[in-house]
Amino acid sequence: MEAGSLFRRLFRSRGGKWLLAAILPVMAVLLWQAAGTDGALAGGALPTPDRVWSAWITWAFGKAGPMTLSPYIGTWADNLGYSAMRVAKGFALAIVVGVPLGAVLGWSKWVAAMVDPSIQWLRPVPITAWLPISLAIFGIRDFGAVFLITIGAFYPIVINTTQGARDVEKSWIRAALMMGARPIDVLMRVVLPAALPSIFTGLRIGLGIGWTAVIVAEMVAVKSGLGYVLWDAYYVGRMDIVIADMVSIGLMGFLSDWLILRLEYSVLRWRRMQSFNG
Amino acid sequence: MGTIRFSGVSKIYGGPTGVRALENVDLNVAEGEFVALLGPSGCGKSTLLNLLAGFETLTDGVLSFDGTSISKPGPDRGVVFQEASLMPWLTVWQNVVFGPQVSRVPRSVYEPRAQELLRLVGLEKFHDALPVQLSGGMRQRVGIARALVMQPKALLMDEPFGALDAQTRLSMQELLLDVWQRLKTTVLFVTHDIDEAILLADRVCIMTARPGRITRDIAIDLPRPRSIEALTSVEFIHYKATIMAEMRGAHAHH
Ligand SMILES: Nc1ncnc2c1ncn2[C@@H]1O[C@H](COP(=O)(O)OP(=O)(O)OP(=O)(O)O)[C@@H](O)[C@H]1O
Ligand SMILES: [Mg+2]
Secondary structure, three states: OOHHHHHHHHHHOHHHHHHHHHHHHHHHHHHHHHHOEOOEEOOOOEEOHHHHHHHHHHHHHOOOOOOOOOOOOOOHHHHHHHHHHHHHHHHHHHHHHHHHHHHHHHHOHHHHHHHHHHHHHHOOOOHHHHHHHHHHHHOOOHHHHHHHHHHHHHHHHHHHHHHHHHOOOHHHHHHHHHOOOOHHHHHHHHHHHHHHHHHHHHHHHHHHHHHHHHHHHHHHOOOOOHHHHHHHHHHOOOHHHHHHHHHHHHHHHHHHHHHHHHHHHHHOHHHHHHHHHO | OOOEEEEEEEEEEOOOOOEEEEEEEEEEEOOOOEEEEEOOOOOOHHHHHHHHHOOOOOOEEEEEEOOEEOOOOOOOEEEEOOOOOOOOOOOHHHHHHHHHHHOOOOHHHHHHHHHHHHHHOOOHHHOOOOHHHOOHHHHHHHHHHHHHOOOOOEEEEEOOOOOOOHHHHHHHHHHHHHHHHHHOOEEEEEEOOHHHHHHHOOEEEEEEOOOOEEEEEEEOOOOOOOOHHHHHOHHHHHHHHHHHHHHHHHHHOO
């Protein structure tokens, strides 16, 4: 069979898409494995995939005896859980603040004129620059990490929500007013639902930044989670754990993005039908 | 109930140097009367309607509804928009009961009323459909039901059938005649279709552009109840000739 038509057929079937998506990572892993000698490459700095894998298995499923001192036996799920929990809290906080604020900013020119410049002026300050303040205020505690995640996720959420609320069709608002809606009804029943497609865009970007922020925060501001393990493993020369940790972060980010997409798919039925109908 | 009074109304958009959309407009509409506003694009028909709806504020003059001057939109003046403007995330039913819900009308009151209206516009089978699943004519019928469910004293319609094909438009006109015959609410109906204006209205007000004003007010004494058969009657043709001459004359002034 001709290669072009084989790819087209793969692309159309569901399993085939997975197969297509797997080609690049599988090739990368194979090359990486082949490039190594004695289970390492780059002069011994980088372990090969087989060693990363076995370290990961131990990290995930190993049973620590009473005498073991290694923190990399059977602690994977705990650390993953810590990080995920922090992301969830920080992200939730960013939504609670960002979505209502964005809706009001998009809806009221007065509020926008007052608040928007401050947001745009604080936005270029990167999450890492907030670290000292966070440490000074919250210390080496959980909320320090949550705080940084909230800051990181807040901007894309508030900006996209504002944009969505600003683009609401005038006639929907007029229709609502004509039917006796009060300002709060217009906000909750017209502006917010109309802005949902943009809000979801903000949520996706915000959650991605949330995972970046949790790793940065855990490297400095707390003593648990994937970010902490990453830095700690580097210090003790466990590059196999470092790589397993990186892959775990990628997987978690991928999974949480997929969850948002699923939610969007079910919530925005009307929008999907609109675009399918042209 | 439902009396409309424009007296010396002017509207300038965008400050004193802006567009003179309306100038010195006088118009009285009595309770239960059906008045059509007819005129070329840009003559200020929508502006006039939007002032009455409370969507825009006037620059000069007096505009009152049932004797009180208009300050904001309200359910006593139901508006039917050109593109229906339904909320695309709500089903047909949710769109229709949106008004009663935000106005805190008890469910036991609005449910039978909304159901009856959906039946009246022939959409009871599309209760749970989303607006994207409807044709343009069906969407417009939801728009009418949505405005009527608030039991407005006046219905303001801005080229509601302008985007529909000829056949759908005829059936919508019949539907509207039927609904109006039953409810007898005051209607202010904007159109640029001469046939539509004569078929539906008790009075046709002809407008001209720049500045926007009403130049003629013609009573249509065709018998009621009307149907689309009226379109081919001798009297109808007579009115049409009068209005066309009037509009051509108005055009020639420019
Ligand atoms: N929001 C606005 N800002 C500035 N100018 C406006 C605005 N709305 C309307 N105008 C101007 O006022 C004039 C009248 O507009 P209007 O929409 O009332 O006309 P119309 O008779 O409804 O036209 P059409 O038949 O095309 O709908 C036009 O010159 C238009 O450009
Ligand atoms: Mg118009």
